[in-house]
Amino acid sequence: MFKKEINPAPKQKLKSSVQRSLRQALLSTYPLMTPYIDEILPKKGSLESMKLPDRNTLYVLDNVPLFYQQDTGEVMPHLRLVHRFPQAFPTIRIDRGAIRFVLSGATLMAPGLTSKGGRLPVEGAAPKLEEGKELDQKVDEDGRWSRELEKGEPVVIMAEGKEEACAVGVLVAGTAEVKAKGKGPVVEDAHFLGDGLWNLGTE
Amino acid sequence: MADSEQPEISSEPQSRHVTYCGVCTLPPEYCEYGGTVKKCQEWLQENHPTLYERIWSPEALEAATAALSVDAQKRAARDAQKKTAKAEAAEAKQADKLAKSVVTIKRIERNKKKFVTAVIGLEAFGLELKKVAKDLGKKFATGSSVTKVPSGGEEIVVQGDVSDELHDFLLEKYKDIPEDNIELVDDKKKKKATSG
Numbered sequence: 001m002f003k004k005e006i007n008p009a010p011k012q013k014l015k016s017s018v019q020r021s022l023r024q025a026l027l028s029t030y031p032l033m034t035p036y037i038d039e040i041l042p043k044k045g046s047l048e049s050m051k052l053p054d055r056n057t058l059y060v061l062d063n064v065p066l067f068y069q070q071d072t073g074e075v076m077p078h079l080r081l082v083h084r085f086p087q088a089f090p091t092i093r094i095d096r097g098a099i100r101f102v103l104s105g106a107t108l109m110a111p112g113l114t115s116k117g118g119r120l121p122v123e124g125a126a127p128k129l130e131e132g133k134e135l136d137q138k139v140d141e142d143g144r145w146s147r148e149l150e151k152g153e154p155v156v157i158m159a160e161g162k163e164e165a166c167a168v169g170v171l172v173a174g175t176a177e178v179k180a181k182g183k184g185p186v187v188e189d190a191h192f193l194g195d196g197l198w199n200l201g202t203e
Numbered sequence: 204m205a206d207s208e209q210p211e212i213s214s215e216p217q218s219r220h221v222t223y224c225g226v227c228t229l230p231p232e233y234c235e236y237g238g239t240v241k242k243c244q245e246w247l248q249e250n251h252p253t254l255y256e257r258i259w260s261p262e263a264l265e266a267a268t269a270a271l272s273v274d275a276q277k278r279a280a281r282d283a284q285k286k287t288a289k290a291e292a293a294e295a296k297q298a299d300k301l302a303k304s305v306v307t308i309k310r311i312e313r314n315k316k317k318f319v320t321a322v323i324g325l326e327a328f329g330l331e332l333k334k335v336a337k338d339l340g341k342k343f344a345t346g347s348s349v350t351k352v353p354s355g356g357e358e359i360v361v362q363g364d365v366s367d368e369l370h371d372f373l374l375e376k377y378k379d380i381p382e383d384n385i386e387l388v389d390d391k392k393k394k395k396a397t398s399g
Contacts, residue, residue: 039218083221083230097275100282103236164221164230193229194237 001054001070001189002196003105011048011060011202019047022059025075026067029154031134033088040066040085050202060202068197074154074170079191079198082156082165089156089168092175092186093119093143096160102167103194108157108187110178117160119143120175127176149175157187167192222251232258235283238290300327306373306380310366311390318364321390323352325359328379332357339365342372 014022023041026033033040041047041061050058052068058078059067065078082089094102095117102108113120122144137146149155151174157167169190178186191197221230226246227237231254234243247255257263304327311319325335332349336359340347346362361369366387374382 036218080221084218086219097279099233100236100279103233162230162232164232166233193233194227199228 001056002052002191002198004053004196006052006196006200008201008203009051011050014047014049014059022047022067022075029074030077030088032090032137033085034135036085036088040081052197052200058197058200058202063202065197065200065202068191074152076154076168076170076191077156079165079168079193082168086156086165087138090137090145090149090153091119091139091143091156091158091165092121092145092149093117093158093160094166099159099162099166102157102159102190103192105190105192105195107185108167108169108190110173110181110183110186113178113186114182119158120179121145121148145175151177155187157190157192222254225250231255234258238286240283240287301379302381302384304328305384305386307386307388308366308369308373309388309390310364320361320363320365320369322359322361322369322373323356326357328377330377332359335359336361338376339369339372343368 019041023037026041027037045061047066048060050060052058055071057069058065059069059075064080066081067075067077069075077089092113094108094112095115097115097117098108098112102112112118119142122140125145126147139145143158149171151171153171155169155171156165157169158164159166167187167190169187171186172188173181173184173186178184223229224231224234224237224243224246226242227234227239229237231243231247231251234240234247237243244255244259247258305324306328307321307323309321309323311321313319322335322339326332336347336349339359339361343361343363343365345365348360349357350360352358370385370387373380373385
C-alpha cells in the first residue's frame with residue numbers, strides 16, 4: 001500500500017470527540033490493547049491526523065505515528081507502535097525465506113506460513129472469539145496464536161528468527177482456510193518495514 | 204528516530220523501546236534486507252556493540268543460516284550480493300551527481316537599480332527548497348520564495364541583491380555544498396527579458 005515514498009502533509013488536530021470514538025474503535029478491534037490504551041492514547045494528549053495518498057489517514061501523537069486507517073476501514077497500528085506493544089496484537093509468523101519478499105512489498109502467500117519456519121495459530125484452536133474471553137488470547141512460546149484468526153482481521157506479521165514484527169496487514173484469508181488450502185494470498189497490501197509509511201517524517 | 208535510547212515521556216513499564224538502525228532506520232536485525240548492510244554493521248558496532256555482537260557474530264549468523272537448505276542459502280547470498288552492489292552503485296552515482304551538481308546564484312536585474320537573486324540547483328543537495336527559502340527570507344529580512352522555472356524545476360528567488368552574502372551563508376549553513384560548486388552569475392537586463 002505504501003510502496004512509494006510519501007511526502008509529509010500538514011497535520012490537523014483532532015476533535016476530542018473524534019479521539020474518543022477512535023479509542024472506542026481501537027478497543028473493540030484490539031481488545032488486548034485495553035491495559036495499555038492509556039499509555040498509547042493518553043486522555044490529555046492532542047492527537048493529530050495526517051492525510052496520506054489513497055484516502056489513508058495517519059494518526060500521530062507528539063510526532064510519533066500511532067495508527068493508520070484506509071478510508072473507513074480497520075484502524076491499523078503503525079509498526080513503531082507494534083514494536084512498542086507487541087503483546088497487544090494478534091500475530092502470525094513467516095519463515096525466513098519469505099522475509100525479503102514481504103519487505104519489498106509482495107503479497108504474503110500461504111506457503112510462507114505453512115512451512116516449517118512459519119507459524120499459524122495452534123492446531124485445534126478456538127475458531128471464534130468467545131464473548132468475555134477477549135483478554136485470554138495470547139501467543140504461546142512457539143509463536144502460535146491461541147485462536148484462529150478470521151478473514152478481514154488485522155494481523156501483525158512476525159518473522160522467523162527475528163524479535164520484531166516486520167509487517168502489518170489485513171488477512172484476506174482466514175487462518176483456518178490457509179491451513180486447509182496451503183496456497184494463495186494471505187495478506188495483501190501490508191505496511192512493512194522500510195516502506196513509505198515507515199519512512200514518513202512526522203515531525 | 205535515531206536516538207531511541209532516550210526514555211520516552213511515558214514511564215510506564217509496558218512500553219518497549221526498540222533501537223532502530225541509524226543508517227537504514229529498520230530494527231537492526233532487519234538491516235540485512237535494507238541494502239546498506241556494510242554501513243549498518245559499522246554503525247551498529249559503534250553505537251550498540253552488544254546488539255552487534257548478538258546479530259552479526261559468526262555463531263549467530265551460522266545459526267540463522269543453518270535452517271536453510273544449501274540451495275536457498277546460495278540464493279540468499281547471491282541476492283544479498285546483488286542488493287549490495289545495487290546499493291553501492293546507487294551511492295556512487297549519488298556522490299558523482301553531488302560532485303557535479305552546481306548551485307548557481309544569479310543576480311538578476313529587475314529595474315536598473317533593483318535586483319533579485321535567484322538560487323538554482325539546491326535540490327540536488329537534498330535540501331528542501333521551501334524551508335531554505337524561509338530561512339533565507341529570515342536571514343536577509345526580505346521576500347524569498349520558491350518559483351517554478353519555465354524549463355521545469357524550481358528555484359529560490361530572494362528579493363534584493365544578496366548574492367555575496369548568500370554565497371557565504373550557504374557555505375556556512377550547508378556544509379555539504381563544496382565551495383567550488385557554487386557559482387555566481389550576474390544576469391543583465393537583456394537576459395532577463397528572455398527568462399521573463
